[in-house]
Amino acid sequence: MEVKTKDLWVFIETNEDGSAKNVGIELLNPGRELADKQGGKLCALVIGCNVQAAVDDANAHGADIIYVIDGEEYKFYSTDAYTDALEYAITKYAPTSVLIGSTPHGRDLGPRISCRLKTGLTADCTQLGIDEESGNVAWTRPAFGGNLMARILCPDHRPQMGTVRPGVFKKPEGTEAHAEIITEDFHVPAERIRTTILETIKEAADELVDLEGAEIIVSGGRGVGGPEGFEPIKELASVLGATVGASRAAVDSGWITHSHQVGQTGKTVGPKLYIACGISGAIQHLAGIGGADCIVAINKDPEANIFSVADYGIVGDLFTVVPALTAEIKKKKGIA
Numbered sequence: 001m002e003v004k005t006k007d008l009w010v011f012i013e014t015n016e017d018g019s020a021k022n023v024g025i026e027l028l029n030p031g032r033e034l035a036d037k038q039g040g041k042l043c044a045l046v047i048g049c050n051v052q053a054a055v056d057d058a059n060a061h062g063a064d065i066i067y068v069i070d071g072e073e074y075k076f077y078s079t080d081a082y083t084d085a086l087e088y089a090i091t092k093y094a095p096t097s098v099l100i101g102s103t104p105h106g107r108d109l110g111p112r113i114s115c116r117l118k119t120g121l122t123a124d125c126t127q128l129g130i131d132e133e134s135g136n137v138a139w140t141r142p143a144f145g146g147n148l149m150a151r152i153l154c155p156d157h158r159p160q161m162g163t164v165r166p167g168v169f170k171k172p173e174g175t176e177a178h179a180e181i182i183t184e185d186f187h188v189p190a191e192r193i194r195t196t197i198l199e200t201i202k203e204a205a206d207e208l209v210d211l212e213g214a215e216i217i218v219s220g221g222r223g224v225g226g227p228e229g230f231e232p233i234k235e236l237a238s239v240l241g242a243t244v245g246a247s248r249a250a251v252d253s254g255w256i257t258h259s260h261q262v263g264q265t266g267k268t269v270g271p272k273l274y275i276a277c278g279i280s281g282a283i284q285h286l287a288g289i290g291g292a293d294c295i296v297a298i299n300k301d302p303e304a305n306i307f308s309v310a311d312y313g314i315v316g317d318l319f320t321v322v323p324a325l326t327a328e329i330k331k332k333k334g335i336a
Helices: 022-026 028-038 052-060 079-093 104-116 227-240 248-252 318-333
Strands: 008-012 042-048 065-070 097-101 122-125 127-130 137-143 148-152 160-164 180-183 216-220 243-246 273-277 294-299 312-315
Touching: 008 022, 008 028, 008 052, 022 028, 022 052, 022 097, 028 042, 028 097, 028 127, 042 052, 042 079, 052 065, 065 079, 079 104, 097 104, 104 122, 104 160, 122 137, 137 160, 216 227, 227 243, 227 273, 227 318, 243 248, 294 318
Parallel strands: 008 042, 008 097, 042 065, 065 180, 097 160, 122 160, 216 243, 216 273, 273 294, 294 312
Antiparallel strands: 127 137, 137 148
């Protein structure tokens, strides 16, 4: 596709109530830097039903232009309706780059629209930048089972497209609303939509683990030794008001459910504090915690790779260190 602008677009995914999902607002943060380096504007594309709340959110977080496609057919996600709408908007305005959240819907939509537009797509990115030599977006993602990080360019086709995992970037600071709002009257005929939602089944309460939105996470790894080993982890998390996380090794061993998994095949997180207990620091896990402001590692192996990224490290047995840490925090908080 021949580009008409140097603009960078961020797809703002919406909830059923028309509010914005966090990942779209998060992507306005790197989107601003990339748009400025490309010499274009930062644009948000909002698709959904009754989406004024999402539009206001994008406007309050730095978007220069907001394109809006609003209709009943977009209340619930469908591949057919959303692909048609996104293809219409991108073809009409022809931006140079497009960012999509790597959510279940984004992972479905990204490949479909990139195929329609005959361009490339880099999936599940954990870093974004600009290649100084070519000016192309430099997309970084785990490769070969997470054993190395690949840097990918799309030099020959446009738009450049990628999906980015939730939690990789922080939400941008709020700004004075200044966006130009452009509403597109684009609707998809019912016969074009081949799927119908018959019933929505809410997840079990045990599965509702908000790792991506947590400010503090206490995680356990292979070093906890079994399901019972998560008890001191949970107690420390309770005292801190934190969320319990886990490494893949602990989840694969059946010690805790997958909803707690942090890392390449789990959730990418960006808390203010991340406490890793008995986690060795495999690259797959480190790929999921790069957005943490502060990392504290507790491991009895002084050579554990987790110490290479930790801001603070404690070499010791987690079953001694964690209860002592919990007791000290209780004392500071005046908890009996």
